[in-house]
Amino acid sequence: MSLIVQKYGGTSVGNPERILNVARRVIATQDAGHKVVVVVSAMSGVTDSLIKLAKDVSAAPTEREMDVLLATGEQTTIALTAMAINNLGRKAISLTGAQAGIITDGVHTKAKIANLTPRKLNAYLNDGYICIVAGFQGETTDGRITTLGRGGSDLTAIAIASAVKADLCQIFTDVDGVYTCDPRVVKTARKIDAISYDEMLEMASSGSKVMQSRSVEFASKFGVVFEVRSSFNNNPGTIVKAETADMENVVIRGVSLEKNQAKITVRAVPDRPGSAAAIFNAIAAQNIIIDMIVQSASAGTSNDISFTMSRDEFPKAKAALEKVVKEIGAGGLETHEGIAKLSIIGVGMRSHGGVAAKMFEALSRGGINIEMISTSEIKTAVIIDEAKLTEAANLVHEAFGLGVV
Amino acid sequence: MSLIVQKYGGTSVGNPERILNVARRVIATQDAGHKVVVVVSAMSGVTDSLIKLAKDVSAAPTEREMDVLLATGEQTTIALTAMAINNLGRKAISLTGAQAGIITDGVHTKAKIANLTPRKLNAYLNDGYICIVAGFQGETTDGRITTLGRGGSDLTAIAIASAVKADLCQIFTDVDGVYTCDPRVVKTARKIDAISYDEMLEMASSGSKVMQSRSVEFASKFGVVFEVRSSFNNNPGTIVKAETADMENVVIRGVSLEKNQAKITVRAVPDRPGSAAAIFNAIAAQNIIIDMIVQSASAGTSNDISFTMSRDEFPKAKAALEKVVKEIGAGGLETHEGIAKLSIIGVGMRSHGGVAAKMFEALSRGGINIEMISTSEIKTAVIIDEAKLTEAANLVHEAFGLGVV
Numbered sequence: 001m002s003l004i005v006q007k008y009g010g011t012s013v014g015n016p017e018r019i020l021n022v023a024r025r026v027i028a029t030q031d032a033g034h035k036v037v038v039v040v041s042a043m044s045g046v047t048d049s050l051i052k053l054a055k056d057v058s059a060a061p062t063e064r065e066m067d068v069l070l071a072t073g074e075q076t077t078i079a080l081t082a083m084a085i086n087n088l089g090r091k092a093i094s095l096t097g098a099q100a101g102i103i104t105d106g107v108h109t110k111a112k113i114a115n116l117t118p119r120k121l122n123a124y125l126n127d128g129y130i131c132i133v134a135g136f137q138g139e140t141t142d143g144r145i146t147t148l149g150r151g152g153s154d155l156t157a158i159a160i161a162s163a164v165k166a167d168l169c170q171i172f173t174d175v176d177g178v179y180t181c182d183p184r185v186v187k188t189a190r191k192i193d194a195i196s197y198d199e200m201l202e203m204a205s206s207g208s209k210v211m212q213s214r215s216v217e218f219a220s221k222f223g224v225v226f227e228v229r230s231s232f233n234n235n236p237g238t239i240v241k242a243e244t245a246d247m248e249n250v251v252i253r254g255v256s257l258e259k260n261q262a263k264i265t266v267r268a269v270p271d272r273p274g275s276a277a278a279i280f281n282a283i284a285a286q287n288i289i290i291d292m293i294v295q296s297a298s299a300g301t302s303n304d305i306s307f308t309m310s311r312d313e314f315p316k317a318k319a320a321l322e323k324v325v326k327e328i329g330a331g332g333l334e335t336h337e338g339i340a341k342l343s344i345i346g347v348g349m350r351s352h353g354g355v356a357a358k359m360f361e362a363l364s365r366g367g368i369n370i371e372m373i374s375t376s377e378i379k380t381a382v383i384i385d386e387a388k389l390t391e392a393a394n395l396v397h398e399a400f401g402l403g404v405v
Numbered sequence: 406m407s408l409i410v411q412k413y414g415g416t417s418v419g420n421p422e423r424i425l426n427v428a429r430r431v432i433a434t435q436d437a438g439h440k441v442v443v444v445v446s447a448m449s450g451v452t453d454s455l456i457k458l459a460k461d462v463s464a465a466p467t468e469r470e471m472d473v474l475l476a477t478g479e480q481t482t483i484a485l486t487a488m489a490i491n492n493l494g495r496k497a498i499s500l501t502g503a504q505a506g507i508i509t510d511g512v513h514t515k516a517k518i519a520n521l522t523p524r525k526l527n528a529y530l531n532d533g534y535i536c537i538v539a540g541f542q543g544e545t546t547d548g549r550i551t552t553l554g555r556g557g558s559d560l561t562a563i564a565i566a567s568a569v570k571a572d573l574c575q576i577f578t579d580v581d582g583v584y585t586c587d588p589r590v591v592k593t594a595r596k597i598d599a600i601s602y603d604e605m606l607e608m609a610s611s612g613s614k615v616m617q618s619r620s621v622e623f624a625s626k627f628g629v630v631f632e633v634r635s636s637f638n639n640n641p642g643t644i645v646k647a648e649t650a651d652m653e654n655v656v657i658r659g660v661s662l663e664k665n666q667a668k669i670t671v672r673a674v675p676d677r678p679g680s681a682a683a684i685f686n687a688i689a690a691q692n693i694i695i696d697m698i699v700q701s702a703s704a705g706t707s708n709d710i711s712f713t714m715s716r717d718e719f720p721k722a723k724a725a726l727e728k729v730v731k732e733i734g735a736g737g738l739e740t741h742e743g744i745a746k747l748s749i750i751g752v753g754m755r756s757h758g759g760v761a762a763k764m765f766e767a768l769s770r771g772g773i774n775i776e777m778i779s780t781s782e783i784k785t786a787v788i789i790d791e792a793k794l795t796e797a798a799n800l801v802h803e804a805f806g807l808g809v810v
Contacts, residue, residue: 016461023462050481056421057428057485058492065491068499069484072477076455079474080462086470087463094473099548120548143504143525 002167003035003125007135007157010044011174012231013077016084019043022231023084025172026130030090035125037164039135039157040081042073063108067137067147071097074134074153082132092130095120097137098145101163102156104138110149111138113156113218116163125164133160151212158215162222169224171211172231177238178203178210180402181255185393188403192253193236196243199253199345202379206343207258216240243347251355252346252400257393259340259386261291262314263371264321268302268331275328276305282320288313291341292374292383302331306372308383311337339371340389343381344396356380362399366391407572408440408530412540412562415449416579417636418482421489424448427636428489430577431535435495440530442569444540444562445486447478468513472542472552476502479539479558487537497535500525502542503550506568507561509543515554516543518561518623521568530569538565556617563620567627574629576616577636582643583608583615585807586660590798593808597658598641601648604658604750607784611748612663621645648752656760657751657805662798664745664791666696667719668776669726670711673736680733684710687725693718696746697779697788707736711777713788716742744776745794748786749801761785767804771796 006026013019022038029036050069054061061069078094085092101118104111124131135153138146148155154171161169176191178200183189195203197220204213210228219226219240229237269275276295283290293307309317314337321333349355356373359380363370368391372383384392397403411434413427427443434441455474459466466474483499490497506523509516529536540558543551553560559576566574581596583605588594600608602625609618615633624631624645634642674680681700688695698712714722719742726738754760761778764785768775773796777788789797802808 016458019462053421053481053485054488057424057489060492061488062491065484065487065499068487068501069481072480072484075477075480076458076474079470079477080458082470082473083459083466084462086467087465094470096473096550145501 001033001035003037003164004029005037005039005157005161005164005166005169006172007039007153007170008041008172008231009153009174010041010047012172013040013081014044016080019077019080019084022081023088025231026085027088027090030130037121037125037131037133037160037166038081039133039153039160040074040077041135041153043077046073046076064144067108068145070147071134071137071145074136078132078134085130085132090130091128092132093124094132094134096134097156098139100131100133100160102138102159103141104146104148106140106144106146108146111146113138113148113159116159118160118163121160121164151215154211154215155218158219158224158226161224161226166224169219169226170237171226171228173210173228174230174232175210176230176233176235177228178208179254181393181397182257185257185390186255186397186403188397190402190404192238194239194241194247195253196247196347197240198243198378199347200240202343202345202376203254203256206256206345206379206381207341208256248348248351250346251348251352252344252402253348254345255393255397255402256343256345257340257389259389260311261308261339261341261383261386262311263306263308263336263339263383264314264317265304265306265334266321266325266330267304267334269305270329271301271303275330278324278328279305279321282324283317286313286316286320288317292372292381294372308339308341308372336371338386339383340386341381341383342389342392342396343379344400345379347378349378349380358399359396362395363392366395368392406438406440408442408569409434410442410444410562410566410569410571410574411577412444412558412575413446413577413636414558414579415446415452417577418445418486419449421485424482424485425489427486428493430636431490432493432495435535442526442530442536442538442565442571443486444538444558444565445479445482446540446558448482451478451481469549472513473550475552476539476542476550479541483537483539490535490537495535496533497537498529499537499539501539502561503544505538505565507543507564508546509551509553511545511549511551513551516551518543518553518564521564523565523568526565526569556620559616559620560623563624563629563631566629566631571629574624574631575642576631576633578615578633579635579637580615581635581638581640582633583613584659586798586802587662590662590795591660591802591808593802595807595809597643599644599646599652600658601652601752602645603648603783604752605645607748607750607781608659608661611661611750611784611786612746613661653753653756655751656753656757657749657807658753659750660798660802660807661748661750662745662794664794665716666713666744666746666788666791667716668711668713668741668744668788669719669722670709670739671726671730671735672709672739673707674710675734676706676708680735681710683729683733684726687729688722691718691721691725693722697777697786699777699779713744713746713777741776743791744788745791746786746788747794747797747801748784749805750784752783754783754785763804764801767800768797771800773797
């Protein structure tokens with residue numbers, strides 16, 4: 001008998017019929033001879049409704065109270081899921097984050113899990129119960145309700161899998177797994193059978209929306225093997241695990257795309273200490289997250305500094321920088337709002353040469369200009385014109401032979 | 406500085422605008438120099454929606470899970486109310502039933518408060534916080550979420566008022582207080598300024614829907630003075646408190662009406678041990694609550710036994726009794742579905758004679774037939790034809806001079 005943790009996201013528990021569907025899946029897992037812990041999110045739409053209510057009573061809702069409010073979303077789902085399983089004749093019991101022993105720090109709306117004591121969980125599992133745990137939430141040692149922020153339910157599932165020493169953690173979602181590229185953009189994109197934590201992390205941070213980085217980081221840190229798969233069919237998903245020797249045989253695992261980027265270039269930044277700091281301090285003061293940064297030699301004693309950010313944050317960044325340009329005596333701002341990022345990712349890059357060259361060649365075949373380049377050990381990313389993204393993705397995907405054979 | 410507990414029901418917190426209205430009332434109370442604890446119900450409609458969801462996933466939802474589900478209703482309201490008060494610039498903090506120290510027994514969906522430790526409440530009050538507590542809920546000593554059943558939020562408010570030794574407990578609702586009679590039936594009905602616990606209890610158990618009996622019983626037991634008043638205006642309400650000497654000066658405090666009653670008479674029940682028991686055991690086996698019972702001598706060695714119940718339960722009762730009539734050899738069943746109960750209530754009955762006579766005289770002026778009579782120390786109730794209820798109520802109300810002067 002093995003122990004499986006299953007996590008179902010908001011779409012998978014989006015209405016009573018879907019909750020009954022989840023109940024049947026969980027029971028099938030138990031029937032296959034496993035102990036089961038189920039982690040559920042709020043029903044899709046519920047969190048947004050709660051946020052709207054909060055905005056209706058307060059322009060800036062207190063974060064402590066926001067957590068009390070949002071935690072009701074998952075609490076509703078655990079009760080309904082346990083009822084649905086009970087209704088089908090099995091023993092199930094619901095546990096809020098606090099009841100499941102999830103202790104967090106006190107940073108409301110984005111708390112970190114500090115400790116997880118699975119005493120109750122283990123007791124119920126040993127009594128033959130299917131345990132239904134509220135994702136996304138926990139409590140502080142002094143009894144305040146906290147939430148874990150975006151992707152928090154995945155984190156709950158992985159932390160529980162680690163604490164109860166589960167044999168497998170299954171993240172059920174509305175996609176079949178992790179793909180070699182976004183199938184809406186590249187028709188020949190293929191589901192990946194297995195991917196390493198590091199590759200998954202690079203995918204997450206370069207536009208792939210399947211999972212938040214910190215859940216993957218947590219799994220990597222504690223060696224939790226997990227599977228991303230669909231709750232709407234029985235297809236096997238993508239296994240995410242520590243790197244194995246044979247993983248490097250594949251040059252590139254996948255291509256990540258990120259739209260809605262913007263680029264700002266500060267021209268002719270005087271080449272003296274403090275100039276770059278002035279620029280990035282101004283950006284940081286607005287809480288804007290910068291992605292790529294490139295500094296290139298300009299004429300004489302100055303440099304051009306370029307960086308990219310989400311297009312949403314572009315107006316704020318531009319406004320902040322217009323002051324700085326004057327203060328430091330730079331040449332001016334040049335902006336480009338219509339850009340996107342394309343990244344190729346794979347541990348095979350370490351042992352295969354010519355990967356970047358192959359990518360650039362594929363792009364050049366389409367006459368696609370590369371505006372910026374950034375690399376890590378297992379990733380090469382380029383900034384291109386957003387209008388060319390679909391063409392670029394298909395060219396690169398094909399160049400590395402990633403498509404369906 | 407005094408300490409006030411205020412309870413706002415579902416209608417009073419029914420939408421964001423009303424929650425902001427409650428926030429302003431609470432702040433006005435603080436501005437008047439008081440410490441304030443606020444107890445809130447689920448927003449009106451929320452509990453029904455949750456029950457519907459439960460029914461959609463299970464024909465017979467587990468009671469433990471029902472409590473987990475329903476408790477989210479009040480948790481939503483405490484967060485929103487605290488946010489609204491914070492938004493208006495005051496320190497407010499939300500507490501679930503468990504966080505407020507409300508420990509109950511383990512009888513899910515109708516738990517009893519076993520203990521209340523106001524340690525956290527007192528600490529927050531001393532720190533200058535307005536405390537917003539979820540009504541209707543608590544937790545068991547082993548950490549299960551429980552709910553207190555119908556009227557549970559009133560009970561929470563009164564229990565907290567007792568535990569924190571509040572100077573006053575205000576139950577805000579959608580009516581102005583307790584009336585001498587239902588103002589929709591008797592136009593001249595008047596709000597009662599003060600009423601004793603015993604009178605309030607008799608009102609509650611004879612059709613007045615203002616409060617559930619057990620909240621009043623709890624207040625009576627622990628001597629909690631409370632006021633029932635409207636959250637939609639600033640009119641003073643009705644004070645409910647221990648009986649004072651001058652209360653007996655008023656003969657009748659009010660007239661309670663209860664519609665939708667039904668009567669069954671079992672004719673010619675053989676006058677031997679066990680006959681009556683057979684009848685009432687059959688009723689009890691169906692979980693039907695009986696109100697009045699009258700046994701009257703019939704011819705020879707048998708009696709007629711009549712009793713009343715809610716009309717909803719009449720079909721079940723009739724079906725159960727048809728068997729019993731044959732078993733015990735009674736004469737048959739006689740039924741009347743179109744009846745209602747009218748009760749006059751007042752501690753003045755103890756010291757004033759002729760009260761019942763005055764009531765019967767008033768009814769006879771309207772040609773209204775009395776089908777059954779039941780009395781207690783401070784109440785006289787009659788069963789009459791439901792079609793005559795409005796006329797009867799006005800006649801009796803006027804006979805005792807209860808109307809607006």
